[in-house]
Amino acid sequence: MGRTFTESGRRAQIVQVAIEVVAEQGYAKASFSRIAKQAGLSSTGMISYHFAGKDDLMHEVVAEVTRVTGAFMAPRVGAAEGARARLRAFVEANVELLAVWPRHLKALIEVLPNLGGDDPATVGYNASLQLLMDGQEQAVRQAQEAGEFREFDPRLMLVALRGAVDAVVMRWVGDPAFDVTAAGRELADIFDRATRAEP
Incomplete structure (x- = not known):
């Protein structure tokens, strides 16, 4: 039997509050009692x-977190036309997540x-990242064949890109005032220059 509307709403509320508590207090302090108190529940x-x-x-x-971040990124990347624009949208959207969903990202880093x-x-999370990487590698190869990207090792470039995004995330963790929007633009410029076909 499925959950009632009220039960589904309560479950979603608990998950949202758990995200807030983990982001603010850390994984170790995210007890049921702390989550219940912040959610205004009478008991655990x-x-x-x-x-x-x-x-x-x-x-x-x-x-x-996976659902929310995917819903944020997919339309931005999907609306971009051409391989270079999609790469830029992917990089900028990845980094922009830090400004739009900061608690969600902090919670994921903790959990x-x-x-x-x-x-x-x-x-499951790592498997979804692997599937994403496989799809991106195929898209990069197609862009190379179409002459939009220069010749390079697609997997190596994607690993470098993932590492660069992760480095921005870790800098933001240590310095929440870090300008992630500017960092996203700069990172997108770097990888655009690294991948585009020579004129």
Whole structure:
């Protein structure tokens, strides 16, 4: 039997508050009691009704962050015309996530290492990144064949791009005042110059 509208709403509320608590307090301090208090729940039993334990709740946190970030990025990349524009949109949207969904990104950074490498949520998240990387590699090869990108190792370039975005994220973690919008533009310029075909 499916959840009622009220149950689904309560479950979503708990996930949102969990994201806030993890982002503000860190994974270790994100107890059911702290989440219940911030959510205005009378007891932790309301959380236990919806989630089997902390790991179960954190799996939903990962799923929600993945859903929100994907919904933010997909239309921006999809609206871009041409390989160079799509690359720029991908880089800028990735970095812009830090300004638009800061708590979600901080929560993800906290949760994934604490779940462990063999946890289903971590495995699933890494698998989705791998699928994304495979699709991007194919798109890069097609752009090379069409003459939009110069010749280079597509996987190596994508790994470098992922590392550069991650470095921006870690700088932002250490310095929340860091101008991520400007960083996104600069990073997009760097990878545009690195990939575009010579005139």
